[in-house]
Amino acid sequence: MTTAHQQHVLPSYLNPDDLGPWGVYLQQIDRVTPHLGSLSRWVETLKRPKRILTVDVPIERDDGTISHYEGYRVQHNMSRGPGKGGVRFHQDVTLSEVMALSAWMTVKNAAVNVPYGGAKGGIRVDPKTLSRGELQRLTRRYTSEISLIIGPNKDIPAPDVNTNEQVMAWMMDSYAMIEGNLSTGVVTGKPISLGGSLGRREATGRGVFVVGREAAAQRGVAIEGARVAIQGFGNVGGVAATMFADAGAKVIAVQDHTGTVVNEGGLDIAQLHKHVAEAGSVTGFPGAEAFLDRDAFWGIESDILIPAALEQQITAENAPRIRTKIILEGANGPTTPEADDILTDKDVLIVPDVLANAGGVTVSYFEWVQDFSSFFWSEDEINARLTHIMQDAFKSVWAVSQEKKVTLRTATFILACTRVLQAREVRGLYP
Numbered sequence: 001m002t003t004a005h006q007q008h009v010l011p012s013y014l015n016p017d018d019l020g021p022w023g024v025y026l027q028q029i030d031r032v033t034p035h036l037g038s039l040s041r042w043v044e045t046l047k048r049p050k051r052i053l054t055v056d057v058p059i060e061r062d063d064g065t066i067s068h069y070e071g072y073r074v075q076h077n078m079s080r081g082p083g084k085g086g087v088r089f090h091q092d093v094t095l096s097e098v099m100a101l102s103a104w105m106t107v108k109n110a111a112v113n114v115p116y117g118g119a120k121g122g123i124r125v126d127p128k129t130l131s132r133g134e135l136q137r138l139t140r141r142y143t144s145e146i147s148l149i150i151g152p153n154k155d156i157p158a159p160d161v162n163t164n165e166q167v168m169a170w171m172m173d174s175y176a177m178i179e180g181n182l183s184t185g186v187v188t189g190k191p192i193s194l195g196g197s198l199g200r201r202e203a204t205g206r207g208v209f210v211v212g213r214e215a216a217a218q219r220g221v222a223i224e225g226a227r228v229a230i231q232g233f234g235n236v237g238g239v240a241a242t243m244f245a246d247a248g249a250k251v252i253a254v255q256d257h258t259g260t261v262v263n264e265g266g267l268d269i270a271q272l273h274k275h276v277a278e279a280g281s282v283t284g285f286p287g288a289e290a291f292l293d294r295d296a297f298w299g300i301e302s303d304i305l306i307p308a309a310l311e312q313q314i315t316a317e318n319a320p321r322i323r324t325k326i327i328l329e330g331a332n333g334p335t336t337p338e339a340d341d342i343l344t345d346k347d348v349l350i351v352p353d354v355l356a357n358a359g360g361v362t363v364s365y366f367e368w369v370q371d372f373s374s375f376f377w378s379e380d381e382i383n384a385r386l387t388h389i390m391q392d393a394f395k396s397v398w399a400v401s402q403e404k405k406v407t408l409r410t411a412t413f414i415l416a417c418t419r420v421l422q423a424r425e426v427r428g429l430y431p
């Protein structure tokens with residue numbers, strides 16, 4: 001197989017022997033390029049981020065020593081609007097990962113047609129090793145370092161893995177101190193008391209459910225009684241589990257970082273949430289019939305499988321064992337291109353991350369709009385608008401996939417990249 005670095009002119013800051021998630025993204029762009037017609041002359045625009053900022057983030061530790069951390073903000077493309085994308089605090093964050101996540105934001109925002117480009121940020125840190133005070137100092141210093149390029153009309157960060165409402169509140173406050181005015185729209189995913197939006201916490205899981213319902217209808221799978229298996233029981237997986245269970249599906253297996261709980265009759269999701277809140281993980285849940293190890297999860301037969309944890313979980317190694325009809329990618333980048341091909345050959349319908357988990361950024365967009373107008377909507381209004389946008393996006397992607405005879409991933413990329421490159425073409429190149 002040709003590797004991404006053999007086909008692409010790579011910038012000097014990447015290691016051609018280990019492209020990481022950025023290499024996965026480049027392969028996805030290769031698959032869409034033949035479908036872009038005359039716009040393909042602009043495709044190189046998508047293969048390099050517009051702007052990369054690497055920052056040193058020093059903090060004074062509680063014991064008086066000084067620690068330095070590596071931070072990033074990558075703005076992949078801003079042809080259609082300001083940058084938008086989360087901030088991840090994780091010990092394994094790399095430039096390649098932040099670049100890929102920023103590019104997937106470009107595609108995602110265009111796929112649901114919200115007026116944003118794509119961006120992402122991160123700090124290479126394990127936040128569990130920091131006290132609350134240290135975490136606050138880290139967040140504020142990082143915000144100050146990237147304040148050169150963020151802003152309500154430039155680039156709007158949001159939470160991602162290991163960042164939350166509190167981190168967003170500190171980011172907003174730091175930006176307000178630096179700028180000398182209160183700009184609530186500089187970040188989304190804020191607490192409700194600071195201009196956050198109702199429905200934001202549940203938005204990604206809700207969006208996964210809405211597109212899942214559409215995909216199930218296309219596949220002739222009834223939600224009532226459907227067997228659902230979920231990897232990840234956090235913000236995305238936990239909410240999706242509740243919504244599928246409320247709609248009458250049987251959530252037969254849930255896996256988190258400690259293991260897998262199974263109940264063939266359907267796990268009691270409300271009780272599982274209570275258990276996780278108290279015990280910190282699904283392990284030991286009294287309502288489970290069986291506890292399996294991490295790898296056995298992939299062999300469980302289901303109608304709908306939802307990866308909602310980390311990148312690169314479904315691989316060429318476990319894809320042959322997966323027996324399901326529909327995969328809803330709640331996580332970003334959970335399926336490698338090799339696994340994608342294996343599953344497509346097995347007639348599994350994969351609803352890609354750039355469509356399936358776009359509910360979060362859609363309600364972030366609502367939050368930003370509400371902040372600008374200082375006029376806040378009801379939760380019912382937010383959920384209705386979210387459902388409408390996700391259903392429309394699914395229908396458009398489905399139509400492209402049928403017309404061009406391509407997977408839903410390539411169809412989403414066709415729709416999104418066409419929108420991005422049309423904007424680029426009509427704007428023209430500066431100067």
Ligand SMILES: NC(=O)c1ccc[n+]([C@@H]2O[C@H](COP(=O)([O-])OP(=O)(O)OC[C@H]3O[C@@H](n4cnc5c(N)ncnc54)[C@H](O)[C@@H]3O)[C@@H](O)[C@H]2O)c1
Pocket residue numbers: 159160161162204231232233234235236237255256257258294308309310311330331332357358360361
């Ligand atoms: N939160 C959002 O709004 C949002 C939006 C779009 C995409 N995503 C993506 O969804 C994914 C999950 O995000 P989240 O916000 O739910 O995170 P989270 O931290 O709330 O939950 C993560 C879950 O994954 C589990 N997990 C971690 N490592 C695991 C492993 N090795 N094996 C099995 N399970 C493991 C954890 O136990 C936890 O249950 C990430 O890829 C994120 O980028 C999140």
